[in-house]
Amino acid sequence: MENTQNGQPSVHDGPETHNPYMQTLRMLWNDKWAFISVTFLLIVLACAVIGPFFLDDLATKQNLRGRNAPPFDFSTSWSFWLGGDALGRPLLARIIVAAQNTIFVAAGAVFFSMIIGTSLGLIAGYTSKTLSQVIMRLADVIMAFPSLLLAVIVLFMLDSSVFNLVIVLAITRIPVYLRTARAETLEVRERMFVQAAKVMGASTPRIIFRHILPVVFPTLITIATLDFAFVMLAESALSFLGIGIQPPEITWGLMVAQGRPYLTTAWWLSFWPGLAIILTTMSLNLVSNWMRSALDPAQRWRLENVGKKSG
């Protein structure tokens, strides 16, 4: 709050970096929580991309002497530091390998729902009223449709695979982007620059994609970050109920479910993957909070200003 008083963006004496990427990086460095979150997310992403290459064998090799091995036994190999699961597979290695499915399912679902939802929302917001009504009623139906039923149908019809789970989750999340994109478009289309583009003879697709989309995009990206966390939780819940990812594929949610029968004797089976989920979603929430002000031109100066005062 105290920054509001001396908030003139011109008050600074450090060397000015005009490179926008450097500036964003500096803003990130100044918000320690956001910085830690981004670092953590990059580590998770690295695990997801390259983890299975190196650890796939290790994570699936059963070792009956290490069944439900307790964690923090540092005399064993590093992969058993978080303990072993019911078949004696090292938990740490499994968590790293499971990051791939967990992250890719969520990323895929967010990506597809954002593209489809945004396009429909832009169309509903900019074009005729009848089309808009049709699209909105469609969104209502999707929102009321139980996602569990959808998951079971896809599981029975199309077989369970990572890609099919992505489809299920993507469909359920379309209305979020659709409603936001439409609401923002309705407001932006009345602004002067859109009117000007129209007068100059720009085609409808050009107005939508070149003039309206860039204004709407920051909001959507912020929502997508938050939604990534939501989709991760939804995927875990589906896998937990047994209608998501099927073994031998693993995700963190499935690992929690697999550890459930051993809760009283070996808590670590469910605890670590759950912790991985909570840390990742928390980081996403923190990053999304930071992005909300960093991407908003009206609030960005708060972050930039803090940097100049301390640096």
Next chain:
Amino acid sequence: MLNFLGKRAVASGISFVGLVLLVFFLSRLTGDPTSLYLPLDASDEIKNQFREIHGLNDPLVVQFFNYMGDLIRFDFGDSIRRSEPAIDIVLRGFGWTLQLAAITLSLVIFFSIVLGSLAAFHVGGAFDRIATFFSLVGASAPDFWVAIVAIVVFSVTLGWVPTSGTGSFAHWILPVAVLFIRPFGLIVQIVRGSMITALSSAYVKTARAKGIKNRSIIFVHALRNALLPVITVIGDQAAALLNGAVVIETIFGFPGVGKLMIDSILQRDFAVVMAAIVVTALAIFLMNLVIDILYSILDPRIRY
């Protein structure tokens, strides 16, 4: 207002018919109940008889129109599994879910509004930091994981509360507490955000200049204006709770509509699935209507 209600009813009616249509045909894609309910070596004659009794021999379109015809007379058909009217089973489950949702939501609304407003009053203060941190953790927690960790800690190790089922007051504690966490975390953040905006507005400065007490500035002047976005989010969360907290109900063996839904989907008990969807969709429609009316009570500028 009446005009608005009429429009809303028409729009919702269209979505409702669309939903029923979609669920009816898509749920049939999960397979034929016959193979699930009759033994593997049942003769074709018996299978045919079973299909005849449950009206599964007609073409799907005929089945659909039969169903819609019955639905208009509030006849939801019988459950295949329990051979009693589907609507009775669903209403029983929905009663449980409604209680759970009502208790959880009232606690969430009370605590998140009080904590969020107090956090917004001293932005960056110790209380604000603690509240922000905990709301963030709460909003990020996977509820099934919290549920099973809570069972291990409070039921198995400490033995304070029962692990699952219903019956006494103690049975409600864990489900409510676990369901409380996520909406609470989300709504505290929203309350805090919109209270910060409201507290920096001109009418709050005027109220301060007049020497009004802080407590009544926060909870009377600012809160009323800050509540609009909060109500939207509360509505979303309430809809999620009304749909039945499937995972939590499964873990705690709670006989709500969410558990009923997943069970009957897996058992291909179509009549129950349909009845559950119709009932929850109606409840959510009514709730959205109440929210719209609340908007116009809170902000007299909003008129329908």
